[in-house]
Amino acid sequence: MNSLWNKFLSSGKVNDCPVIDIHCHMGPFYGSHMPYSSPDIMVKRMSLAGVNIVVFSHHYALLNPEEGNKISIEAVKKYPDKFRAYCAINPNYPDAMKKDIETFDRYYRDVYVGFKLLPDYHKYPLSGERYRGVFEYADSNGIMVLTHTWGGSVYDGATEIEKILKKYRKIKLLSGHSIHGDWEKAIEFVKRYENLYLELCAVLDERGILERFVEEAGAERILFGTDFPWFNHHYYIGALLGSSISEDNCRNILYKNSEKLLAL
């Protein structure tokens, strides 16, 4: 077992291993009790596990970007060292989306680091026409797009993802949940498309998948994400360290890969 395990076990956090969580949220959610979802509590909880930065999309922003993205911006302004946000896109509201793309640049880097898409919940396919504006903007500027991806989904399953990967080669596409369940496709795609990244939320609650990802595709494009405040940082860090992958690869996943993406 790698030495990071003993360090995290004894202290909870490790100074030279500052975690970056690339897939987070904020605020309450209809389907799940989330007692620690306010910005203040989130910052306090992050410190327990040495999580330096989380990149989030507020739940409200995913429902109603026009109002919700403002709340995300305020939270980042309150904790500029701890938070970065995704500009949430809901393709069912094209006017708000257009406005958000037009003003994205004003917030880029200090507040926003990319866009967040949630096709399964918005019931709109990734390759649909209404997303085109986001993808074209992100592609021409090399910007990150985190999208929810789930095996078998007609909105964001493997078929839809590949359509985007074939068309946009400069975008940094983060596959949230790594096409959950369709693990072999995730491996195939990350090998074939070098602008694809696999994100580990809901992957690490099953043993054996991460080991296979790393064995097949290396760890350079695998990112630590937890859906925090849905899920607990120590739980996921423990899972990662409990896998059989090397310390170097754990470090790549926990922060080094994301540091590069965020240009920190």
Next chain:
Amino acid sequence: MNLEFFDVNVYVGKRIDDRYNISTSIEQLIQKMEALNIKKAVVYHILQRDGHPEPGNETLIKEILYRPELYGILTVLPFQTDEIKKFNFKELKDKKIVGFNFFPKKHNYLLNRATLGNFLSEIEDRCFPVFLDVMSGFSVGWNETYSLLDDFPKLVCILCNLGIWNTDRYTWPLLERFPNVYLESSFLSLNEGSLEETVKRFGAERIVFGSGYPERYMEASILQIVHSEIEEQEKRNIAYRNIERIIKDIKYE
């Protein structure tokens, strides 16, 4: 802090599907436990679920017999079909059997008073814990769990594999109403704040440590509990003492 653990949610044996090589033998399990300071575990054999309870139970009893760190759970079927023998409770002590589990969805029956009323009353009286899996799709859902507890309100019931999404809205009413309901910790640990908030409202006595191994990483649950925002005594109760007490209270005679 040096926490010792007693894991209540583990199975051994070869899975019918094992694409990602997670099946675990008794030897591998014990090695893993030693590495992580897990002093004891309550286990079942996957044959009990995916094969048949009768040979499964026998295999389990044989495999744990000379392993002092392991205790077993037997799987129950409706006795009406005579596929499993009636249990001799007195003998179960020597066999280190400390509870029962049920896979009604997988095994195609209903876990209720009509099917297993006499047996459930008896284990309720004898304080034998039932380890009820609520998420896997093999066992029971929340409706059945609520009905079962309405019918057998004193049943010692350890709810395992609670669910990936936070289940406080399901579990807290049960903790409030039924004094012998306990929660296995692995998914409380996964869900941010769930362990701490459950302890705050119901006390650490109502949670028992479980890892979900070999399907989930033992290290995940351990790291969360060790660094959770609860008192050291509460951690010790969850990690080890609560299940030890539950086992001690079983009336075999």
